[in-house]
Amino acid sequence: MNPTLEIFSQGEEIVTGQVVDTNAVWLSQQAVALGFTVTRHTAVGDKLDDLVQLLRDIAERADCCICTGGLGPTSDDLTAAAVAAAFNAPLQFDEIAFAQIQQYFINRNRVMAECNRKQAMLPQGSIRLENAVGTAPGFALQTGKCWFAFVPGVPAEMKHLFLQHIKPVLLMRYILKPSRLITIKTLGIGESDLQERLRTVPVPASVQLGFRAEIGEVQTKLLFPHDYPEQALDNLVETITSAIGDAVFAVDGRGQQPSDLIAVLDQLMSANRHSLAVVESVSHGLIAAKLVGVNWLQCALYEQPIINLAQRFNAVYCPDDLRTTAGNIARQVQSESGVTAVLIQLMAEINDKNDNKSLSVVTGLLINDQFKHAARTLNGDAKRTQQQAAFLALDLLRRYLQGKKIAA
């Protein structure tokens, strides 16, 4: 049995929905990776009684608890007072903490307000967690079976304190058996198709199989127990990756840095010394926006209608043939810009018999004197169509570069 861990966030801005509690998400991922079972997240506002009761409840339930927020200098920052009341640990003035808070202001040429003194009051029996990136120190204390760590709610400070001071303590205090998470990332295949392809692959009961769909990308997640043999792990990942096929663009969790689609493309485009021009009639600037920071994107153009686009490049416009028009424009763009590759998308609106609108989209890639293309129908509002189109185009490029099949 893994030790259990709860996450507790203090802040009116969280319970009123003004702020998304990204701290809880980040801390959960960290705790799961370390080998904890995260059992609960709780967020409360700035009512002292609520805080006190919640702290006592957690102390009875969990083996460990990380608390964020409520360590600021103002009167609605109540965490230390709540800890004092909940665990009979009166606040005491910590001279070292106070000297560090004073130094923080001196370093920034700012005058310390009197209220910052409050941040040096720590519950009796707690240990100080030094905060090198903000004013408030965190603190930690053991009560009953539960070890509590309290950190500020500012994400940068929270992360700093967790990584510097809390994680090392967790690794010492608990017997942790972290699971291994392998994530197989795919583009151009839906979640149900994925499941269908994996239906006949035998997955041992000790391995947890899950799926997660984001816009344009579906992830197959395999959670292996701590003691799963390395060779068997590799074999299962290989079997599943083969069963999925050409849609796989990356496998995360085997040592290297996690890789997203742009990182995969950047590596392949740079290695092959390609330069790219993009004609973004459907993706509406989004491909260029996603490719910020790469050095092989030379130009990107959005223009409507197609006839203006064709005229701009002196390309022959074939009104009923998107594919030929796309090829014509791509060749002109290439000769004008001198890039090695051109990615182009053109679309036509289509109305079905019930007058539902959809978009007929042709995606083309001109590269190494070949014009590869694929056709798709897209539905949905403008934002959704834009996203889908950008992923279709980038996936066509990815498939070509990885030597995968391109469906026409």
Added chain:
Amino acid sequence: MNPTLEIFSQGEEIVTGQVVDTNAVWLSQQAVALGFTVTRHTAVGDKLDDLVQLLRDIAERADCCICTGGLGPTSDDLTAAAVAAAFNAPLQFDEIAFAQIQQYFINRNRVMAECNRKQAMLPQGSIRLENAVGTAPGFALQTGKCWFAFVPGVPAEMKHLFLQHIKPVLLMRYILKPSRLITIKTLGIGESDLQERLRTVPVPASVQLGFRAEIGEVQTKLLFPHDYPEQALDNLVETITSAIGDAVFAVDGRGQQPSDLIAVLDQLMSANRHSLAVVESVSHGLIAAKLVGVNWLQCALYEQPIINLAQRFNAVYCPDDLRTTAGNIARQVQSESGVTAVLIQLMAEINDKNDNKSLSVVTGLLINDQFKHAARTLNGDAKRTQQQAAFLALDLLRRYLQGKKIAA
């Protein structure tokens, strides 16, 4: 005293940090707007005992509770069973719910799996909340002082059930005194500058003043009590808006739909029958990407380096004068595309004496035969610079259209 409301989310994917609980954020905003005091968010996984205990605790604490998730057909969807166990309300087969589930599959030409039958089992004494957009119905029941509503975790289904079936019941069951939230939205001013400008504005103690910074936009939030006089509210909003000055681009919360920057621009550009071309050397496609769905964006171009861009449009390139080059290119783009307005950004890298890199950016707007321009220095990584640049350019357009001052 407002009635209290808790939000409870069920799902392993939430407690393990795989998914951000956006449902809790959305529901909190809805509940606060209705006049509830949201006291707590709790997320738990799929352990039946945890769920049962939590439901009992909430029933004793809160006046109302909205629960999301755990209503699916599989064995880890435990919400209904937990309600049955917590409140002695055994599950009963609901024929109407089952007929609706069957119909859902018939409408989609799909075969219903046997496990979907489970979704028609509802706790005794609960009322069914019909789900027009998914398979699982929600349900609601009163226990002690607390009214519970249970909805699926799929955001679209959750929102549908809340707006269609839960909100009307809340308005009937509770005496609600919603506060009035006025949001003053600004661009091109930092949070500390904003606070400084408002330092001498007297704000009554009953009005809560807050600030929220997003990328490119800072919001000043005023929360007025339910019975605050309308005229006094208008006066205070007017005083604050004037004190802030030209940076204000919209004021939300006075009846109309909330408006973001793009909506404000869309209204002004359409009303003035403008058409736009954008040269996105710094924003890298992001302006076009943000403007998806408007019909006055005619073309957008990203191209590097500047000399290639100038050549493409036969514009005179002045190596040491970004402003003149930008004006030259803008005029050529306008005459070639026939648009009424051209927005252009050019940049040069600058190194300070410590060899820190930053970008010197000129943003220009050619409109009604005038060339308006502004210069700024940007720092940060490529993504951050891209975002800042896009907002700078759109803000220049906004200031011109709203007749505000443009800083050179």
